[in-house]
Amino acid sequence: LKHHVDVISEPVLPNCSEPVCTGPLSNIYCSGKLVHAAWAFGLQNTCPGDMMLQSPDAIINALNKLEYPLKRDDFKRFCSQNFAPFPYLKVAKLIDWTEDPPNLRRVKDTKLRSLAKRLNGIWKFLGREFDDKVREKPEIFPVLPVPNPFVVPGGFFQMYFYWDSYWIMKGLLFSNMTVTVRNMIENFATVIRYHGFIPNAGNIQLSRRSQPPLFTQMLADYYQATGNETFLSECLPLVDAELSWWLANRSVVVSTDSSQHYTMFQYRAASNCPRPENYLVDLYNGLKGTGGAEFIWSSIASACESGLDFSSRWFAYSGAHSPVLKFEWGRMSYASGTKSSTKLILYRADSFKLSLDFIPDSKYSIRTNKILPVDLNVFMVWNYDTAADLYHSLGSDSKSQKYRKMADELWSGIEAVLWNEAAGVWFDYDLAKRKHRRKFYPSNVFPLLLGRAKSQKADRVNYYLRYSSGGALDYRGGIPSSLDRECHEQWDFPNGWAPSTHLFVESLRLSSNEDLYEIALQTANKFVRTVYNGLINPSGKRPAACWEKYDIRFDDGRPGVGGEYPVQMGFGWTNGAVLDMILRFNIDDEESFRGFTFMYNHAPYALLVALVCLTFSVWCVFKILRNRRVTMRSVAKGVWLSTESIEASRLIDECDEDN
Template sequence: MKCYILYASAVLFSFISAETVQSCDSLIYCQGKLLDTIQSARIFSDSKTFVDLSQRQSPDETLRNFKKFMAKYNDNPSKDEVSKFVEDNFKDNKELVEWTPPDFNENPSFLDGIKDPKVLEFAKILVNIWPNLARKVDESVSKHQDQHSLIYLPHGFIIPGGRFKEIYYWDTYWIIKGLLLGEMTETVKGILENFLSLVDRYGFVPNGSRVYYLNRSQPPLLSLMVGLYIDATNNKDWLEANVDTLEKELTWFLTNRMISVHGHKMARYACTSGTPRPESYYEDTVTCQSFKDKDKEQCYKNLKSGAESGWDFSSRWILREDGTSGPDLPDIDTFRVIPVDLNAFLCKSFKELSRFYSILGNVDKAQEWSGRADKLEKGIQKFLYSEEDGVWYDFDIKSGKSRKGFYPSNLAPLWTGDFDKNPETGEKVVQYLKNNNIDDFKGGIPSSLLDSGEQWDMPNAWPPLQEIVILGLKNTNNSVALDMAERAGEEICRCVYAGI
């Protein structure tokens, strides 16, 4: 094991140049020999375990202790010795405290409309999950932020659960929809203010509230979340206080994630950090081990960009040289893809920001963002829409062709409302889904038709993708599409009910 740790470190550091963009500035959690030595030793089966630990002392003291430790063992400690160093210098303490949202309501009014006793029981179970997942960051994190990878947030929030003990960006859109259905508007406001505070600090919303996520974002849904809150509360004073921060976030995407495609500015996921993800450090080094120098760095960038998409990982981003999808993660090439859903999300976000400025009486800003939405929508229709199939496909920049595999994201513009409102739209989409036998699957709409072994592929059915397809069909207002949407909704509800 000693030889392996030394070899792994040598391989990693041989390609890192002064120009390489790191995951973040921390020499504990994001870069450097300490991180590499500990993660290469594999003292934890999950790489995330180490980077979620807090330090027992200041980072400077931790680094001094590490320098002495490495000198003691001639830069080649054993796995057990590394484990002892971690035990002496890090701890798994209570960074999060359990929190009961003050506006939690066991019996929100929507329950009154449910007549079926089994469905009512099911809905009540879901409502009562909120307190089990509600957390606040302990004040000690604020006082000693540099000793934690967890980023301090001022308000309570909802965590996904399991190994995920922090707030995540795009997951939160659906959390907020559920909270608003439960009439928990104060909790929603606090969650939104957490995200806005991240934009104020970093210029964008990170993937999650850990410093090792500061190299990437996630699907841009903050303006859509705010739209849900404003529709529920009509809180114009709050909107006026925060609308410029929403503009700041969308400007970040315009500055950092756009590429010109035949004269049209289109968005893609393109993380510039060319090192392993700290929370998946060992796994990434294995994935990219066959590459050298700049190719290895690009492999890490593509992995981080795939994680930024929220689809980590999927055959959507795994492209062979000829452009076909494959199951081999080292072939990941996220940079090569113009994703349908990212561009649809941005287009809808631009429209929402325009709406917010209109509400506040700022005509110039409203027109500015409406104009940006119009330009992006034209690009979506020109490069991503298939007149033949009636859906939108990801675009392969390298080949200049559409990627015609089935993914629920192919219907994202229906969900965001960026489509021609005519009767044929719904009919074409239904036929497309039938041609791919999507209505035959039990347990929900699959993430793809390729069983690659990755999470965001066949046979897995993820809740956000269920909504994108089901509400997308509903938005066409076509009777055949509405019927398919109802059947798909019933199927996923049966699946979740069985699981609960």
């Protein structure tokens, strides 16, 4: 199938008013005739290139001199004359990396220790820094260079990314790499000084959208690990700047039925044009979607800002183009659950015809800009509370009181607007329909992270998770990103991700509710086991790897599915989240890690063997109870060797103690 055209009859530009980026490089790298032609000709991976060979004005002048109808070969010649490939980054040595950090020695369970050791070893392969030429001549590159080495997510993602770095730093602190963490915080401070906030990543194409605001938490984690008050005092003004930016640019006033008004937050990217990284698909979604093209394009960018790009969480639950309906257009048909590739022909009068493989999706109904999300509002209360604590530690009581008041007011909004009394949990809120979006997402429980919810609400959340969530706790590999089986987006079922899993676990762990703590422990155990199997004990022909996402229907470590790019290995935030969960639950723990109770799902006859072993274990226990003269330790050893089941050996040990 041909993926490009050979001739463009005339320039075709989307009708949008807020570009993806601003400044002299905007019409080169973010929108306009150049981006459109590159995608239409199938040259988007190489043009515009990494480095400009002319000034921005000279490139635009050369572009405007191209004659239409424009041939593909002529455009390729223009690209080669004005751009060149150049790697922005080079491998960096992380000077504080060690093979055997202190926390590693504190992990008693041998399997957990081997996992932590492997994850710690990955850091040295993910260190990057900007090439000297990028620092010396930043005006010819579409990136914002930062001064210090940093850790990238890995795979396709060879750049600093905002919210990925929060979990990366969690893992680096486990590995006692405080110098690298400080370097990364200083880098983000540089970014805030330049932009006034932290964009999605260092590429100019992502510079008008942010990601979940976690800079305050990065600084707090570093301060807790080092006690460095000098560095804290230097960085707190940048915390002020970022939080002020979110208040000025992402807040919305919400009114309740009781006529109360609350200032709350939503993801709402500034741009309303197609993304240059997926231009043609965005263009098509905007032209066919509901709500107008600019609204669709802005909501797509806002979904990227949320970090969950993409999820049914941002789509219409009903109506035209919702994921549960079937629709047809031209030669294209779509029914829920269908993943067949369809040849799509785009026409625009006499301009051009484009053919490409297209998997129909539900972004036609995306409405991120109409949704008030639980997680973002929780992050902002968390940031306000944390900023209050940090200022208090430096003796600045006036600043501390200011942020505490802001946290109190926003928490009142969360309770009034997002809490659903009937369901006993918090839900996202549809601003247009003025009602809750009552589906399961891990973020439904994130308000527990703040330690502000009353014990009665924690009890309600416990009931919701166990009996009303639709089975969210039932999967062997961890917690699903959603239970939506229709959309096939990467932040939907059956995928589980490290950041949402970690926040889910931390929310329940900090709830002061024993039942929720048990769910947190079980969820952490499941996910850590899944990562262990994928990295150390992979099944089938899959490579041993730490993945960006996992299929949580299984605990054998198989990677997740879906998305706009192939699944990536590395992977920064998975490394960090797992190391932090090991730190929270299993440091200095004399008992074996319960997460490895059952690991027999790889072999072809594993289930049969497991049933035989379980039957044998039950028979042994029965014999023990009937005959106290049975030699307990020999039986226990036999069960352990046959099943590797900690739980079975624990039961037998209890019988031994009874004797």
